Amino acid sequence: xxxxxxxxxxxxxxxxxxxxxxxxxxxxxxxxxxxxxxxxxxxxxxxxxxxxxxxxxxxxxxxxxxxxxxxxxxxxxxxxxxxxxxxxxxxxxxxxxxxxxxxxxxxxxxxxxxxxxxxxxxxxxxxxxxxxxxxxxxxxxxxxxxxxxxxx
Amino acid sequence: xxxxxxxxxxxxxxxxxxxxxxxxxxxxxxxxxxxxxxxxxxxxxxxxxxxxxxxxxxxxxxxxxxxxxxxxxxxxxxxxxxxxxxxxxxxxxxxxxxxxxxxxxxxxxxxxxxxxxxxxxxxxxxxxxxxxxxxxxxxxxxxxxxxxxxxx
DNA sequence: TGGAAAAACCGTAAAAATTCCGGTTTTTTG
DNA sequence: CAAAAAACCGGAATTTTTACGGTTTTTCCA
Numbered sequence: 498x499x500x501x502x503x504x505x506x507x508x509x510x511x512x513x514x515x516x517x518x519x520x521x522x523x524x525x526x527x528x529x530x531x532x533x534x535x536x537x538x539x540x541x542x543x544x545x546x547x548x549x550x551x552x553x554x555x556x557x558x559x560x561x562x563x564x565x566x567x568x569x570x571x572x573x574x575x576x577x578x579x580x581x582x583x584x585x586x587x588x589x590x591x592x593x594x595x596x597x598x599x600x601x602x603x604x605x606x607x608x609x610x611x612x613x614x615x616x617x618x619x620x621x622x623x624x625x626x627x628x629x630x631x632x633x634x635x636x637x638x639x640x641x642x643x644x645x646x647x648x649x
Numbered sequence: 650x651x652x653x654x655x656x657x658x659x660x661x662x663x664x665x666x667x668x669x670x671x672x673x674x675x676x677x678x679x680x681x682x683x684x685x686x687x688x689x690x691x692x693x694x695x696x697x698x699x700x701x702x703x704x705x706x707x708x709x710x711x712x713x714x715x716x717x718x719x720x721x722x723x724x725x726x727x728x729x730x731x732x733x734x735x736x737x738x739x740x741x742x743x744x745x746x747x748x749x750x751x752x753x754x755x756x757x758x759x760x761x762x763x764x765x766x767x768x769x770x771x772x773x774x775x776x777x778x779x780x781x782x783x784x785x786x787x788x789x790x791x792x793x794x795x796x797x798x799x800x801x
Numbered sequence: 802t803g804g805a806a807a808a809a810c811c812g813t814a815a816a817a818a819t820t821c822c823g824g825t826t827t828t829t830t831g
Numbered sequence: 832c833a834a835a836a837a838a839c840c841g842g843a844a845t846t847t848t849t850a851c852g853g854t855t856t857t858t859c860c861a
Contacts, residue, residue: 501711509711512704516668519847530811535848537809546711547704551797552664558698559653559661561799566718566750566757583793590800595793598718605718605787609799635757641735641747645703645797647713647761648742671818682840687819689838808857818847828837 501546504529506649508537509546513646516550553645561609563616564637567623569604570630578628579603585626591619602633653698656681658801660689661698665798668702705797713761715768716789719775721756722782730780731755737778743771754785 501509507527511518520534527534541547556564569586571578579597586595586606594607606623610616616634624632653661659679663670672686679686693699708716721738723730731749738747738758746759758775762768768786776784 509704509706513706514701514703516702516704521847529809531848532812532850533810535850539849544710545707548707549666549705550668551666551703551705552661552668552699553701553703553797554661554665554799554801555697555700556799558696559799559801561801564748566748587794592794593796593799596716596718597790597793598787599790600787602787604793635750635752635754638749638751641749641756642739642744644745645705647706647708647711647745649706649711649713673818681838683819684821684841685839687821691820802861804859804861806858806860808855810855811853812851814849814851816847816849818845820843820845822841822843824840826837826839828835830835831833 505537505541505546508534508541509649510646512538512547512550513649556609560611563610563612565606565608565610565616566635566637567606567608567620568602568631568633568635569606569623570602570632571604572628572630574603582626582628586623589619589622591615602631657689657693657698660686660693661801662798664690664699664702665801708761712763715762715764717758717760717762717768718787718789719758719760719772720754720783720785720787721758721775722754722784723756724780724782726755734778734780738775741771741775743767754783 504527508523511523520531524531524534571582586592591608591610592606593609596605597603598605608616608619610619620634656679660675663675672683676683676686723734738744743760743762744758745761748757749755750757760768760771762771772786
């Protein structure tokens with residue numbers, strides 16, 4: 498599950514924070530040839546260590562100023578209730594992430610909307626899904642840290 | 650704040666889900682020349698719509714099987730207490746995200762660790778920061794949806 | 802322990818993508 | 832409606848990626 502050597506780890510560290518680095522730039526930093534770096538990255542993708550490469554946008558610039566975390570509690574935890582909730586919730590474009598959780602509620606959703614009016618519209622749609630007991634909403638005041646890189 | 654035309658929006662949509670598309674591939678999809686796409690992307694970066702391009706790793710493959718959301722409540726909300734907490738919490742490599750929140754607690758942290766032992770070690774370090782009242786931990790059982798793309 | 806097999810590495814050349822440039826068409830604006 | 836600005840384009844120059852053949856290093860087991 499982790500047969501990566503030092504060079505692999507360093508490549509992943511670099512690409513996690515900046516995937517626009519060229520193979521040449523990486524080869525300088527890691528004291529390897531361009532061909533070696535290229536082959537390493539090819540394998541890291543093929544083996545699934547790198548799932549995808551994406552552009553991260555400025556959420557305020559694209560008019561998603563309101564981020565909410567919504568805690569959802571379901572009526573019961575039968576396989577049917579769980580999977581039908583999951584099936585429906587992923588359809589909402591506002592839902593960027595959805596995690597099933599341990600603890601006093603069942604799911605955490607990360608919601609991105611333009612403003613509170615848009616969140617309200619979403620909330621009404623969400624809260625009327627079958628088998629939902631409660632939805633608690635918490636809103637982001639400010640981002641202290643916002644990273645997609647895993648600490649490796 | 651959003652003087653983007655249809656072509657800009659489509660470029661951002663595409664790059665949010667796959668930043669490895671070549672300018673040529675994008676130019677096919679959007680019926681524009683390679684030069685035009687190139688100039689558009691250059692401007693989207695320069696103007697800050699695209700903050701960065703990153704590789705997204707498979708967290709289990711890089712041995713971060715345990716993801717937690719930790720809710721932190723502070724003793725008070727003086728500028729000093731808030732900013733010194735923020736200053737310290739961002740130093741933890743396990744903390745991928747930190748948001749100041751509205752509601753019944755002050756911060757949400759997203760924590761990535763190898764296992765519960767590693768989380769426990771982190772938890773003890775976190776809980777001993779000054780001015781913390783409570784830390785509540787919730788753990789991810791499964792990922793239903795996991796997206797970095799904003800709905801635009 | 803020695804030697805074969807496998808893996809990692811490298812330089813170079815070919816292919817492809819990015820970047821730059823000059824000029825044309827379309828849109829905006831006073 | 833004419834001038835200015837913006838968007839667009841093809842093609843050339845530059846850079847990067849990708850493929851290839853061969854060398855060095857590491858692994859492993861007889």
